[in-house]
Amino acid sequence: MNVDDIKKIAVLGAGAMGHGIAMVALMAGYNVVLRDIKQEFVDKGVKAMQEEFDKFYVSKGKLTEEEVAKMMNEQLTTAVDMKDAASDIDFSIEAVPEIMKIKKEVFGDLDKYAPEHAILASNTSMMSITEIAKATNRPDKVVGMHWFNPPTRMQLIEVIKGEKTSEETMQVTYDLSKKLGKVPIRVEKDVTGFIVNRISAPANALLGALLDKGDVSPEAVDALLMSVGQPMGAYLLMDYVGLDISCETLKYCAETLSSDYEPSKVISDLISKGQLGMKTGKGIYDWSQGRPKIDESKSAEAAEKFDPMEPVAVQINEAVKLLEQDVVKNPDDIDTAVKLGLNMPMGPFDMLGMFEDLKGLLESLAKKYNKKIFEPTKTIKEGKLKELLESRRR
Ligand SMILES: NC(=O)c1ccc[n+]([C@@H]2O[C@H](COP(=O)([O-])OP(=O)(O)OC[C@H]3O[C@@H](n4cnc5c(N)ncnc54)[C@H](O)[C@@H]3O)[C@@H](O)[C@H]2O)c1
Incomplete structure (x- = not known):
């Protein structure tokens, strides 16, 4: 046909x-x-x-x-x-x-x-x-x-x-x-979450784990993310989409990829109380008076505990896995998909230059949260990411 x-x-x-x-x-x-x-x-x-x-x-x-x-x-x-x-x-x-x-x-x-x-x-x-x-x-x-x-x-x-x-x-x-x-x-291959949702999954797992640690408030994290140019705070976005939806997605990743994706305890508790985010008037934030206003002055509070590049690092790591597994041939396709699918100004590989030590950051995240999914993937571990990207862009 x-x-x-x-x-x-x-x-x-x-x-x-x-x-x-x-x-x-x-x-x-x-x-x-x-x-x-x-x-x-x-x-x-x-x-x-x-x-x-x-x-x-x-x-x-x-x-x-x-x-x-x-x-x-x-x-x-x-x-x-x-x-x-x-x-x-x-x-x-x-x-x-x-x-x-x-x-x-x-x-x-x-x-x-x-x-x-x-x-x-x-x-x-x-x-x-x-x-x-x-x-x-x-x-x-x-x-x-x-x-x-x-x-x-x-x-x-x-x-x-x-x-x-x-x-x-x-x-x-x-x-x-x-x-x-x-x-x-x-x-090219039928993997859980395809490109955009697959790359978002470890970032969501990271934000869930951060919430469970409880040593920084979601509002402070969102303020910090917005101060570095993210259009909407990550937790605000979870509320906006619906905590039940983000939880289902992570559950499916836990079933099909790794138990490291098990949804956050804090979010699961909110869901069991019927607090699903915007649609129920309450979630991580209180939406009863309309869209919550993030107090951007709180960003300094989060900066001590959280590096806003951490979610980007785990996204790049996941994007490299997609290249290693031949799910996508050209890294530029991943950047295009993430930009268009998430309304982001840059894709994961566009942001590579912002990292001094991507491998070290991923290793420290894997250790801090005890999650193997954050461990640097083979190409990053071997220091061969540049070569991989160049060979695939040809
Ligand atoms: N909402 C999003 O942001 C989004 C984005 C991309 C993909 N998706 C996917 O799109 C699909 C639909 O999501 P949605 O948000 O539109 O859901 P929805 O709940 O708004 O709509 C689903 C519709 O399917 C109908 N339905 C149920 N069983 C049916 C059947 N057997 N035959 C025909 N219709 C049936 C329901 O009555 C309902 O009207 C899901 O697989 C979802 O994961 C959703």
Whole structure:
């Protein structure tokens, strides 16, 4: 199949990601069928699409009301029944909850009803594409297509090769991402978290361990991080995303990578008290009066206990592991993915020059927190990082 053969796309799940992905596909001219398990969920998704088209496109003069109405009336259909959704599609993008059992059920059903040529993509944030593909009889046509939130505004799509994904499926998904106006990055191996979430995981584990040590306040750490140019404090961001989500991610890393990723005790306790962050009004911070203001004068307090380059060091270490394992060929792709996926001004390798002794810092973190995941990886240990980066950039 060629990307030009794609005329109709199914989006499965009309939630936070699904409705946004459907908007992007409509704007690129595709026919879209949006499917959820109940009519009320479908209706909620369609309503969210209409509201966002009005707020971010019509009122800003990017689209006219007529253009939006035409897309919504002529290109968009909806479904609850999988057979109705899948019978005449060329490509599907699954955005149902991050639970393997549900994903497998959806892929099993899709495989039953979608035409033989159709490619089945998953927007999973972390989970194994190879495992999801096992629910189908077409694992060569199952691929990861990891979008970022909100899909209308974030440019990055990670295109992930499962063990059995064919090169043709990778290429069509890559080309489709471009036609949707996005920047695709190829992930050559199906590893937990792919690029962006994988690299963020050790930094989150580090911030959790720091919280558990309890000798510096989260606000002081956030003040310090913001004073060195981070747009939002790390703990504030965890609250913003939802502590339950960040905890689930770390749990999945603990199951699939190393028990060093076990979520922080302080955060687990907050979750068990129902304090999940912004959405419940309380988390690490109190959100009951709106977004908490970080007192930037507290940064000095944290500086004695915490070096703001520590999370960057463990991210670089993880990024090098991805190169060593041939998950990504070119280090520039990792920098691009992190910049676009996390809205950061620089990627991990762009920041290498800021370290005098990366290996020493990683060794001290591994010791301080008793976590092997922070130990310098082979290339860094052997002092060969520069050579590796140069050889891969050629
Ligand atoms: N929210 C994010 O920031 C983000 C970013 C990237 C990727 N993702 C991934 O995207 C996926 C969806 O996340 P979300 O935040 O949109 O979740 P969500 O909970 O907002 O939406 C999920 C939707 O799927 C529906 N659903 C449940 N079972 C279904 C089924 N069998 N068939 C069709 N629809 C079904 C639900 O009713 C709901 O409307 C997850 O895998 C998540 O990890 C999320």
